[in-house]
Amino acid sequence: xxxxxxxxxxxxxxxxxxxxxxxxxxxxxxxxxxxxxxxxxxxxxxxxxxxxxxxxxxxxxxx
Numbered sequence: 001x002x003x004x005x006x007x008x009x010x011x012x013x014x015x016x017x018x019x020x021x022x023x024x025x026x027x028x029x030x031x032x033x034x035x036x037x038x039x040x041x042x043x044x045x046x047x048x049x050x051x052x053x054x055x056x057x058x059x060x061x062x063x
Contacts (some may be wrong), residue, residue, distance in 0.1 A: 005036055009031050009033050009038070010031075012029075012031050012038070012041065013029040013030060013031045013041075014029060015029065016029025016030065016031070016041055016042065016043040016056065017029035017043060017044075017056075019043050020043040020044045020045070020056070023045075023047070023048055024047060025043065025044040025045060025046060025047055025048065026044045026046070027044070028043065028044045028055070028056040029041070029042070029043045029044075029056050030042050030043070030056035030057045030059070030060040031060065032060045032061065032063075040060040040061055040062075040063040041059075041060050041063055042056045042057065042058070042059025042060035042061075042062070042063055043056050043059060044056050044059075045059055
């Protein structure tokens with residue numbers, strides 16, 4: 001079951017995906033949360049960074 005904070009974090013991931021689409025990237029966003037605090041966020045940036053490993057989850061880890 002999802003909590004209201006889960007829904008909020010998912011909305012933030014969707015916002016990151018929308019930023020990716022704006023830059024002609026695949027629409028994927030990622031948010032990493034620990035103890036109800038955002039510790040990383042990212043979006044696909046493969047084209048922008050010219051790097052095939054610039055996936056949303058990797059960008060969130062780097063953040």
